[in-house]
Amino acid sequence: MLNYILGKNLALYVKRHRLLVMCSIVLTAISSLFLVVPAYLIKPFVDEGMKLGTDPVSWKIPWIAFDGGSWLSWHQTEHVLVDNISPNRLLLLLTGVAVVSTILKSITSYFGELAAAAFSNRAVLSLRVDVFKKFISLPLGFHQKRKSGELIARATADLSVVQSSIVTILIGLIQHPLSAVVFLVYLLVMDYKLTLIVFFAGPVILGVIRLFGRKVKKHSVRVQDATADVTSAYQETLLCLKVVHEFSKGGYEANKFKNLAQTLYKRAMRWNYWNLGTTPILDVTVFLFMPVILVVGKMHYHHSLGDIMSMVYAFSRVYAPVKKLAKINNRLRTLQGATKRVFRIMNTVPAIREKPDAIVLPTHKDSIEFKNVSFGYEPDEPVLKNISFRVKAGETIAFVGSTGAGKSTILDLVPRFYDVTDGSISIDGIDIRDVTLDSLRKQIGIVNQDTLLFHDTIANNISYGKPDATSEEIEAVARAANAHNFIMAQPKGYDTVIGDQGTLLSGGQRQRIAIARALIIDPAILILDEAASALDAESETLIQKSIEKLHGTRTILIVAHRLSTIIQANHIYVIESGEIVEFGTLNELMALGGRFRELYDMQYRNSG
Numbered sequence: 001m002l003n004y005i006l007g008k009n010l011a012l013y014v015k016r017h018r019l020l021v022m023c024s025i026v027l028t029a030i031s032s033l034f035l036v037v038p039a040y041l042i043k044p045f046v047d048e049g050m051k052l053g054t055d056p057v058s059w060k061i062p063w064i065a066f067d068g069g070s071w072l073s074w075h076q077t078e079h080v081l082v083d084n085i086s087p088n089r090l091l092l093l094l095t096g097v098a099v100v101s102t103i104l105k106s107i108t109s110y111f112g113e114l115a116a117a118a119f120s121n122r123a124v125l126s127l128r129v130d131v132f133k134k135f136i137s138l139p140l141g142f143h144q145k146r147k148s149g150e151l152i153a154r155a156t157a158d159l160s161v162v163q164s165s166i167v168t169i170l171i172g173l174i175q176h177p178l179s180a181v182v183f184l185v186y187l188l189v190m191d192y193k194l195t196l197i198v199f200f201a202g203p204v205i206l207g208v209i210r211l212f213g214r215k216v217k218k219h220s221v222r223v224q225d226a227t228a229d230v231t232s233a234y235q236e237t238l239l240c241l242k243v244v245h246e247f248s249k250g251g252y253e254a255n256k257f258k259n260l261a262q263t264l265y266k267r268a269m270r271w272n273y274w275n276l277g278t279t280p281i282l283d284v285t286v287f288l289f290m291p292v293i294l295v296v297g298k299m300h301y302h303h304s305l306g307d308i309m310s311m312v313y314a315f316s317r318v319y320a321p322v323k324k325l326a327k328i329n330n331r332l333r334t335l336q337g338a339t340k341r342v343f344r345i346m347n348t349v350p351a352i353r354e355k356p357d358a359i360v361l362p363t364h365k366d367s368i369e370f371k372n373v374s375f376g377y378e379p380d381e382p383v384l385k386n387i388s389f390r391v392k393a394g395e396t397i398a399f400v401g402s403t404g405a406g407k408s409t410i411l412d413l414v415p416r417f418y419d420v421t422d423g424s425i426s427i428d429g430i431d432i433r434d435v436t437l438d439s440l441r442k443q444i445g446i447v448n449q450d451t452l453l454f455h456d457t458i459a460n461n462i463s464y465g466k467p468d469a470t471s472e473e474i475e476a477v478a479r480a481a482n483a484h485n486f487i488m489a490q491p492k493g494y495d496t497v498i499g500d501q502g503t504l505l506s507g508g509q510r511q512r513i514a515i516a517r518a519l520i521i522d523p524a525i526l527i528l529d530e531a532a533s534a535l536d537a538e539s540e541t542l543i544q545k546s547i548e549k550l551h552g553t554r555t556i557l558i559v560a561h562r563l564s565t566i567i568q569a570n571h572i573y574v575i576e577s578g579e580i581v582e583f584g585t586l587n588e589l590m591a592l593g594g595r596f597r598e599l600y601d602m603q604y605r606n607s608g
C-alpha cells in the first residue's frame with residue numbers, strides 16, 4: 001500500500017517507522033469517526049429539541065433492521081436512543097454530546113498528526129543523510145558532469161517537498177476517504193434513493209481529479225527544474241564573484257539571473273493554474289447536484305426540515321473530503337516528481353567501488369607500479385595511453401610536460417579518483433582495485449594544483465585528516481611545510497579563520513597549508529601537483545625546501561613546473577599527449593637533447 005502511494009524507494013524509508021505509521025493511522029481513523037457525530041445530532045436538534053412546550057420528546061437515529069436475521073432483506077427504521085425527555089433537556093444533552101465528541105476528535109487528530117509528523121520527519125532525516133553520503137560517495141567524474149547547484153537543489157528543494165508532502169498525503173488518504181465513507185453510509189441509511197444521485201456526480205468528479213493531477217505533476221517537475229537552475233545561478237555567481245567584478249559583469253549576471261527567476265515564476269504560476277483550479281471546477285460540478293437533493297427531497301420524498309438540513313450537512317461532508325482528496329492527488333503528483341529526482345541520484349551506482357572481498361592495503365614499503373595504463377574521462381577520448389613506470393619506495397619521481405598532457409590525470413589514478421580503463425596500477429605488487437578505498441587513501445597525502453580549503457581555522461584545516469591531532473603535531477607538520485612562520489604572523493595564529501576556499505591567503509600560503517594537511521596523516525606516499533601558476537619567490541623556495549626535507553622518507557610523485565623541484569627527483573618522466581616520450585635522470589635527459597631539453601630551454605632556464 002505504502003509502496004503504491006509513495007513509490008518503492010520512499011516507502012522503504014517510511015516503513016522503518018511502522019509503529020508510528022500505525023499509531024497515526026489508527027488515531028486519524030478514530031478522529032474521522034468522531035467527525036460524523038454532529039450530522040447525527042442535527043436532525044433531533046432541529047426536529048425535536050426545537051419543539052416549543054414541555055411535551056416529552058425522544059432522540060432517535062436512523063437505523064437498518066434486518067428481517068429474520070438475513071443480510072439480504074432489510075428495512076429502514078429508527079432506533080430510539082433516549083425516550084421521554086423534555087425538549088430543553090434534549091437540547092442540553094445533544095450539545096453535551098457534540099462538545100465531548102469534538103474534544104475527542106481534536107485530541108485524537110492532534111496525536112495522530114503528531115505521530116505522522118514524527119515518522120515523516122524521521123524518514124526525511126534518514127533520506128537527507130543518505131543523499132549527503134551519496135554525494136560524497138559518488139566519484140568525482142559524476143560531480144564534474146553536473147552543476148553543483150543542481151545537486152544542492154535536489155538535496156534542499158526536492159527534499160523539502162518530500163518532507164512537507166508525506167504527512168499531508170498519508171493523513172489525508174486515511175482521513176478524507178474514511179469521513180467521506182462514514183457520511184455516505186449515514187446518507188444511504190437516511191435515504192438511499194436520494195443518495196444515489198451522488199453517484200452520477202462520481203465519474204465527473206473523478207475525471208476532473210485525474211486530469212488536474214496529471215497536469216500538476218507535469219508542471220511540478222518543471223518548477224523543480226527551474227528551482228535547480230536558480231540555485232545553481234546563486235552558487236556559481238558566488239563562486240566566481242571575483243571574475244564577475246573583474247569584468248564588471250554584475251549587470252549582465254543580474255539580468256541572466258532575472259531571466260531564470262522569471263522562468264521559475266512563469267512555471268510556478270502554470271503549476272498554480274492547475275493546482276488551484278481543481279477546487280473551483282469541483283465546486284461548480286457539485287453545485288449542480290446539491291439543489292437536486294433539496295428539491296427532490298422536499299417534493300418527492302417529503303423529508304422534514306431536520307432531515308434535509310442534516311442530509312445537506314452530510315452531503316457537504318462527503319463532498320469536502322473528496323475535494324481535499326483532489327488536492328491530495330495534486331500533492332501526490334508533486335511528491336512523485338520530487339522523489340523521482342532524488343532517487344535518480346540515490347540509485348546511481350558509483351563507478352568506483354570496493355570489491356566485496358577487498359583487502360586492507362599493508363603499509364607501502366616496496367614500490368608503486370603503472371603497467372600499460374590507459375585512461376579516458378570519456379570512453380572514446382583516451383587521455384593516457386600505455387603509461388608504464390615503476391617507482392621504488394622512498395624515491396621521488398617527477399612528471400613534466402606541456403599543459404593538458406595528462407600529468408594531473410596520472411596522479412589522480414593513484415588514489416582511485418578514477419579507475420584505469422586498461423592496464424593496472426599496483427602498490428607493493430597489489431592491484432589497487434583489490435584493496436579497500438579507505439586503506440588506500442589513508443596512505444596517500446595529496447596536494448592538488450588548486451588548493452581547496454574549508455571555511456574554518458587554519459589548525460582545523462591542517463588536522464582535517466586527523467581530527468584528534470594535538471597542537472604539537474599540527475605545528476610539527478606546519479613547520480615541515482614551512483608554513484609555521486606565516487601562520488604565526490596571522491592575527492590569531494593557528495586559530496585564524498580562513499575564508500571559503502582560503503581566499504584570505506596567497507596561493508603559496510594556501511599550498512603550504514595543503515602540504516601540512518597532507519603530512520598530518522603521515523602518508524607513505526605523497527602526491528604533489530605543483531601549482532602551475534608562478535608563486536612568489538619566497539613561497540617557492542620554502543615549498544622547495546619542505547619537499548627537500550621529505551625526500552627519501554616517503555615515495556613522492558610530483559608534477560613539476562619548476563626546475564628546483566625537478567633537480568631533486570630520482571627519475572623524470574616527460575609526458576606528451578598522454579604518453580611517456582622520454583625518461584631518465586636530469587643529466588641523462590639534458591644529454592639526450594630531446595623534448596625535455598626543449599621544455600627546459602623554453603620554460604625552466606628563465607625561472608630556475
Ligand SMILES: Nc1ncnc2c1ncn2[C@@H]1O[C@H](COP(=O)(O)OP(=O)(O)OP(=O)(O)O)[C@@H](O)[C@H]1O
Binds near residue numbers: 144401407408409449
Ligand atoms: N574531469 C575531466 N573530464 C574530462 N576531461 C578532462 C578532465 N580533466 C582533465 N581533462 C582533460 O584531460 C587532459 C589532461 O588533463 P590534465 O589535467 O591531466 O593535464 P595536465 O598535464 O595536468 O595539465 P596542466 O599542466 O595544465 O595541469 C586534458 O586534455 C583535459 O582537457
Ligand SMILES: [Mg+2]
Binds near residue numbers: 559
Ligand atoms: Mg595539471
